[in-house]
Amino acid sequence: MRWSEIGGQDCSVARTLSVVGERWTMLILRESFRGTRRFEDFQERTGAARPVLSERLRSLCDDGVLERRPYSNHPDRFEYRLTAKGLDLYPVIVSLLRWGDRWMDEGNGPPMVLRHRDCGAVMVPELACPACGAAVGARDVEVVTSAPAVA
């Protein structure tokens, strides 16, 4: 199977990866969540080559994850902002961040420290069961029904 066919798999992980499963794309999203909106800033902060960045931004707009908005007419300039669909990718980015902090910090400690605005705690968000509130990991969850991985 070619990667281009993977979006057709009857699996939500595969379908999500067909939109965000590219490494530069994830770094662009990381920057979006840090407030980056402009092409030059994305370029500086991700290190992506301009043609790569340009293609990835267009693709994220096509998929409805980012929205391209004019912010100047002289000359024409655009910025890229997360849509509701894009903002909802936050758990993906936080989960990547959390794992990197835990397993790949090279002894430097986490470079990004997060605070919950509402209660003020410095914390790392964790996965929890919305019914009972307990933290859940791989061993705490079972798959009830599951479609075949390959359609």
Add this chain to the structure above:
Amino acid sequence: MRWSEIGGQDCSVARTLSVVGERWTMLILRESFRGTRRFEDFQERTGAARPVLSERLRSLCDDGVLERRPYSNHPDRFEYRLTAKGLDLYPVIVSLLRWGDRWMDEGNGPPMVLRHRDCGAVMVPELACPACGAAVGARDVEVVTSAPAVA
């Protein structure tokens, strides 16, 4: 910057992506969390070509995410099992799953239904603040300190 340099970025998202930021790799992990252990089963369930699968499995073992264990001597056969480091990637996979279910289900409903073993609820794990227990999204969290994205 080349992708190969990205693991050196002072950012946990980038470092995590240097290990798991490849789409076949994510699908291999998805299968691991569904209980797949053997090469032939990974191949059938991900659709990856054999050389690609072989390379990705080796790489995941080198990074300590999977462990290669013999399960037969006649002939020599190996299986691939998640380590503690690998099991801790569960939030990444669940977050990808959840987003795909919400935004890309094409009207078919979520193909994978999860149950919390402990309380029995059919649910989708969500990100929560471990201090106060509230669900948290992008707007609820602020970055307190942050290293530059590019080292």
